[in-house]
Amino acid sequence: GEAVLRAATHPKQPPTRMALQHFDATYSAQLGALWPSIRVALLSERKYGALLNHFAHNLDVEELQARGCKDFISNGEAFMFPASADHRSEFRPEEDSSSVSTVNHGGGSQQPSSLRLSPNIRCLVFPRGDVTRFRPARPDKFGLLSYYLLDAASILPCLALDVQESHTVLDLCAAPGGKALALLQTQSVSECPALSRSSSNSIQSGFLCANDSSVSRTSRLKRVLHSYVPKALLTDDKLRITSFDGTIWGEIERNSFDRVSSGHPIIFILLLWRHTNLIPASLQVLVDVPCNTDRHSLMENDNNIFSRSRIGERRSLPKLQAELLLAGILAACPGGDVLYSTCTLSANQNQAVVQQAVQLAEEQHGIQLQVISLCPLTQMFSNTFHFAPNLHLGEMVIPHLAANFGPIYLCKLRRLT
Ligand code: SAM
Structure with missing residues (x-):
């Protein structure tokens, strides 16, 4: 409210300035003593990671490794399991069955999860404190790009989702496609659809549905996937790219799906999941929502959610x-x-x-959810990222000058009913 008041009295303030004022007011209250150092990091150049494209004949990896880059994922595993540093073993922490609880009213303990990280997802980062920039990725002889540059912390939601090769995944807000690309890295080319297609039900092999409501951003998502993924994995029985308002799933649940074209593939798949016995062995959903995008809001005046014209949207x-x-x-x-x-x-x-969504799911739909603890993940990657201490729900990577990734917040929920 304070920031809005200031906007009224200082109409010429650029959106980046408005964002900083807003963050100073809200984050200093929320984060206390942590805020000043996070603020400095947020206002400094961010650090990228190079998500390696295991579909490309990767010429750049050795050179990057020679310059000190390391895959933070296998590094984290080596840190947790020094004896088995060379291969990715299943990570099952001690599970405390007494800690099982649902998240009524956002409280309660979190259930630990196990992670079986795909060896195909690799993300190179320069060491702590090293702010060397990556140069743009090069195409291999088939035209596939060797890596995708992103905030390395944005791989964590994909790792936390624990996607296995046979899983069916819905990426509800997928554009421009960094996380979709990371999810697709779990697929291997040898399992290409022509070989793995079962006679009756092809959606039971690994399947990704990538959706984004913005048509222009969906086009960008398509371009990204086509620059990184071989055509054999971009077939209809492996991947659907759609451009729906993701909130329509609420309509479907209320059985009013006639209004949203029940003939469309994504709706069709959903109905298949719900109303037939073709329910996939496992369905994982990534909900990577539009938000304040703190870094962008502090750095770019273009397309800034803190611009006066977007106050309603931001609220x-x-x-x-x-x-x-x-x-x-x-x-x-x-x-x-x-x-x-x-x-x-x-x-x-x-x-x-x-908290609100969990409450609505329970009150309006009778759905019970359990919060899955991401402690194994934060422990494994505490060498690479700074995590906010004592969050009561989910985990958050906080920017730090020596490891200027994030912010990334993530929370994992399991549907019990
Ligand atoms: N997951 C993406 C990635 O890793 O590259 C980034 C997603 S971005 C944070 C949020 C996306 O949500 C935007 O691309 C935006 O177009 C999309 N979006 C906004 N409202 C939506 C809605 N109602 N349904 C589906 N997508 C929506």
């Missing part, structure tokens, strides 16, 4: 986020996992949204 973000998360929860079958993520520090757009 309604938590509502949209909760609707999208609820839609993701509804799309996941019982037993399926839902991963909520943002790139903001805002507790209103993180923990509060998860």
Whole structure:
């Protein structure tokens, strides 16, 4: 409210300035003593990671490794399991069955999960404190690019989702496609659809549905996937790219799906999941919502959510986020996992949204959810990222000058009913 008041009295303030004022007011209250150092990091150049494209004949990897780059994922595993540093073993922490609880009213303990990280997902980063930039990726002889540059912390939601090669995944807000690409890295070319297609039901092999409501951003997503993934994995029985308002899953649940074209593939798949016995062995849903995008809001005046013309949109973000998360929860079958993520520090757009969606799922749909603890993940990658201490719900990577990744918030929910 304070920031809006200031906007009224100082109409010429650029959006980046408005964002900083807003963050100073809200984050200093929310993060206390942590805020000043996070603020410095947020205002400094961000650090990227290179998500390696295992489909490309990667010429750049050795050179990057010679310059000190390391795959933070296998590094994390080596840190946790020094004896088995060379291969990715299943990571099952001690599970405390007494800690099982649902998240009524956002409280309760979190259930530990196990991670079976695909050896195909690799992300190179320069060491702590090294701010060397990556140069743009080069195409291999088939035209596939060797790596995708992104905030290395944005791989964490994909790792937390624990996608296996046979899983069916819905990426509800997928554009421009960094996370979709990371999810697709779990597929291997040898399992190409022509070989793995079963006679009756091809959606039981690994399948990704990548959706984004923005048509222009969906085009960008398509371009990205075509620059990185071989055509054999971009076939209809492996991948669908759609451009729906992700909140329509709520409509479907209320059985009003006639209004949203029940003939469309994504709706068709959903109905198949819900109303036939073709339920995939496992359905994982990634809900990577639009948010304050803290870094962008502090650095770029173009397309800035803090511009005066977007005040209404910004204020309604938590509502949209909760609707999208609820839609993701509804799309996941019982037993399926839902991963909520943002790139903001805002507790209103993180923990509060998860609490609200969990409550709505229970009250309006009778769905029970369990929060899955991401402690194994934070322990494994504590060498690479700084995590916010003592978050009561989910985990958050906080920017730090020596490891300037994030912010990334993530929370994993399992549908029990
Ligand atoms: N997951 C993407 C990645 O890793 O590259 C980034 C997603 S971005 C944080 C959020 C996306 O949500 C935007 O591309 C935006 O177009 C999309 N979006 C906004 N409202 C939506 C809605 N109602 N349904 C589906 N997508 C929506």
